[in-house]
Amino acid sequence: MIDSKFQIPNPKSQINPNLQYPNTNEKSFSILVTAKDQGKRIDQFLAETDLNLSRSQAKHLIEQKHILLNHRPAKPSARLKPGDTISATLPTPKPLSIAPEPIPLNILYEDDSIIAIDKPSGMVVHPAPGNPSGTLVNALLYHCKDLSGINGALRPGIVHRLDKETSGVMVVAKNDGAYHHLTRQFKNRTVKKVYLAIAYGDMKQKEGLIDAPIGRHPDQRKKMTTRSKKGRVALTRWKVLERFEAFTLLEIYPETGRTHQIRVHLSAIGHPLLGDPLYGRKKAVQDLKWRECIKRMNRQALHAHRLELDHPQTGERVLFVAPIPQDMKETLECLNLQSSRPPFSLDGRRRR
Secondary structure: OEOOOOOOOOOOOOOOOOEEOOOOOOOEEEEEOOHHHOOOEHHHHHHOOOOOOOHHHHHHHHHOOOEEEOOEOOOOOOEOOOOOEEEEEOOOOOOOOOOOOOOOOOEEEEOOOEEEEEEOOOOOOOOEOOEOOOOHHHHHHHHOOOOOOOOOOOOOOEOOOOOOOOEEEEEEEOOHHHHHHHHHHHHOOOOEEEEEEEEEOOOOOOEEEEEOOEEEOOOOOOOEEOOOOOOEOOEEEEEEEEEOOOEEEEEEEEOOOOOOHHHHHHHHOOOOEOOOOOOOOOOOOOOHHHHHHHHOOOOOOEEEEEEEEEOOOOOOEEEEEOOOOHHHHHHHHHHHHHOOOOOEOOOOOEOO
C-alpha cells in the first residue's frame, strides 16, 4: 500500500514490578510473571523488561538454555501464565577476538558516551564471513580503547547498521549505558533518520508512504522482498527534492529498520535506486545522454544524511549531519546538466 496515512507509534517498555534484578551488571535474575503478562511469548516479555535484552538476544539465550521457564528449558515462543518463574544465569561475555586496525575515520562528533561517524561507501560495519577485517568495528577498536565489553564479541557498541555500499552517518555507543539507551530509542522508533537517494524514473507525486512488509526472498537468500509470506512491518516515507526527467532525487524517512528496506521499497514501486546491483534495473539505459551520469555511480545512490536522537547521557536532542559524498554530488551535477535545467543546490532551490 502506498501513500496511506500512518502515525508513528511510540511504545514504552513494560517493566514488570516483580523483576528481581537490581542492575544490568548482575549475571543472574528471577522474574515472577503476573496476570498482566499472561499470554505473552517469553522472548517478547523479556525484551520489554529493563534487562536491556533485545528480542533476538533473549531468543538466543533461551535456545542456549541460559534462560529457563519454571526451572526447565523452554522455546522462545512459549506463552506465559501467571505464577510462572523465569530465571537465568547469563554467560560471561566472550573475549573479543577482533584486531584493532588503524583505519581512518571521518568523525562528526565524539564524547565519553557516543561517537558519530560518516561511514564511507565500501566499508562493512562489522566482521562477517568474507569480511574478517577492514570493517568499521576494526577501526573503532583502534580509535576507542574501551569498546570490547559492549554488545558481544563481534559488534561492540553497534546499535544500527548501514549496508556496505551505503554511505553516511552512524552513531556508536562507547559504554554499556549509552548502548542500552540508544537501542531502546531505535526499538521505540524515536530516532529520526533521513536519507538522500537518486531513483530511476519521474516520481509524479511530491511525497508518499510505502507500507509493505519485508521478508527474506524465498529463492535468492541474499535478497529481501515485499512478497514474502513471513514479511515484517516496514514503512518508508519519501519526498521529492528534485526531478531530472528520467531520475528523481528523494529525501527518505524510514520509520522502521528492515534489512535493505529503502532499496526494496523503491524497487517494489518501480523506482529502484540508481546503481543498485541487487534491486536495480538490469537493462542498460538506452538514452545516451544519461549514460555518462550513470557511470559516475558505482554503487547504490543512497546516503544516510541526517540522524537525530536523544543524547544517552544528557537527554538533549542532538542532530548529526553527513555531507553528501562526492560520487553522488557529481552524479547530481551531471543529471542536472543533462536535463537542461537551471543550476540546482541541495537545499532544494533552483539558483537563478
